[in-house]
Amino acid sequence: xxxxxxxxxxxxxxxxxxxxxxxxxxxxxxxxxxxxxxxxxxxxxxxxxxxxxxxxxxxxxxxxxxxxxxxxxxxxxxxxxxxxxxxxxxxxxxxxxxxxxxxxxxxxxxxxxxxxxxxxxxxxxxxxxxxxxxxxxxxxxxxxxxxxxxxxxxxxxxxxxxxxxxxxxxxxxxxxxxxxxxxxxxxxxxxxxxxxxxxxxxxxxxxxxxxxxxxxxxxxxxxxxxxxxxxxxxxxxxxxxx
Amino acid sequence: xxxxxxxxxxxxxxxxxxxxxxxxxxxxxxxxxxxxxxxxxxxxxxxxxxxxxxxxxxxxxxxx
Numbered sequence: 001x002x003x004x005x006x007x008x009x010x011x012x013x014x015x016x017x018x019x020x021x022x023x024x025x026x027x028x029x030x031x032x033x034x035x036x037x038x039x040x041x042x043x044x045x046x047x048x049x050x051x052x053x054x055x056x057x058x059x060x061x062x063x064x065x066x067x068x069x070x071x072x073x074x075x076x077x078x079x080x081x082x083x084x085x086x087x088x089x090x091x092x093x094x095x096x097x098x099x100x101x102x103x104x105x106x107x108x109x110x111x112x113x114x115x116x117x118x119x120x121x122x123x124x125x126x127x128x129x130x131x132x133x134x135x136x137x138x139x140x141x142x143x144x145x146x147x148x149x150x151x152x153x154x155x156x157x158x159x160x161x162x163x164x165x166x167x168x169x170x171x172x173x174x175x176x177x178x179x180x181x182x183x184x185x186x187x188x189x190x191x192x193x194x195x196x197x198x199x200x201x202x203x204x205x206x207x208x209x210x211x212x213x214x215x216x217x218x219x220x221x222x223x224x225x226x227x228x229x230x231x232x233x234x235x236x237x238x239x240x241x242x
Numbered sequence: 243x244x245x246x247x248x249x250x251x252x253x254x255x256x257x258x259x260x261x262x263x264x265x266x267x268x269x270x271x272x273x274x275x276x277x278x279x280x281x282x283x284x285x286x287x288x289x290x291x292x293x294x295x296x297x298x299x300x301x302x303x304x305x306x
Contacts, residue, residue, distance in 0.1 A: 009243075010243045013243040013244055014243065021273070024270060024273055024274075024278075025273070025278055025281075028273065028274050028278045029278070029282065029285075032274060033282075106291045108282070108283040108288060109283075111290065111291075116291070118291070118292075131292075133290060133291045133292070134290075135290060136290065138288075174292075176289070176291070176292060176293060177292075177293065178292060179292055179293070181292055182292055201290070201291065201292050202290060203287075203290040207287070208287065209286060209287045209288070209289050209290060212290070212292055214292075
């Protein structure tokens with residue numbers, strides 16, 4: 001009888017311990033990852049901004065012409081190492097101060113550091129599809145408010161040499177196996193691209209991995225860093241998330 | 243389980259309580275800094291990219 005009491009008691013204590021550990025994990029996942037990732041990403045943004053402005057402007061870089069309407073020279077990024085931050089994404093709809101690093105790659109570790117660029121898709125400003133992924137919840141949640149984006153909203157990608165301004169066109173909600181959303185011509189796999197698009201993918205619904213919320217934007221303008229970005233593209237729209 | 247641990251801790255009850263708190267805090271720190279970051283990538287809800295699970299860009303094979 002005494003042995004049985006001991007066994008039952010120990011099992012009970014183990015189960016309580018397990019429950020507490022699961023609650024701890026939930027707290028870590030939902031709260032602590034945001035705390036650390038927000039801090040790290042803010043530091044990364046500062047480092048990128050320093051690197052962009054202080055290093056010498058890349059002269060004589062391969063200048064491929066942008067879309068016909070935007071003749072500003074685009075310094076194409078080539079061979080960015082996996083996991084390296086190469087740009088900053090600014091989205092006025094998400095608030096005037098919103099800025100997140102863009103890194104090469106979309107694995108778990110990279111997405112904890114900011115917005116990830118699908119390897120093999122176009123780089124910012126290029127003809128094709130500049131496809132990105134970001135967390136909707138946890139790890140700093142860079143794409144938390146992706147569902148608040150409206151057609152016409154500006155998305156500014158800042159690189160060492162350029163500002164690329166994309167404008168939101170439309171969104172779709174798909175299952176995670178819809179790789180056609182990151183095709184060079186979004187949703188038209190196999191088609192030859194003639195325009196520069198940007199795709200953003202994030203989890204949907206929030207706190208789930210069942211589906212993906214996907215936003216397609218089209219390149220509007222390219223500016224050189226030397227020329228600067230007109231303030232009108234950074235105007236926070238009415239009803240912004242802030 | 244916790245009974246023997248309590249008896250193992252030295253000193254009177256305030257000392258035991260303090261040591262228990264330190265041990266629990268140590269477990270939390272260990273979990274936050276090492277255990278949880280290690281197991282997080284294995285969690286199904288942490289996958290948020292577009293991937294071809296079954297290799298196909300053929301829309302007809304997509305799940306509803």
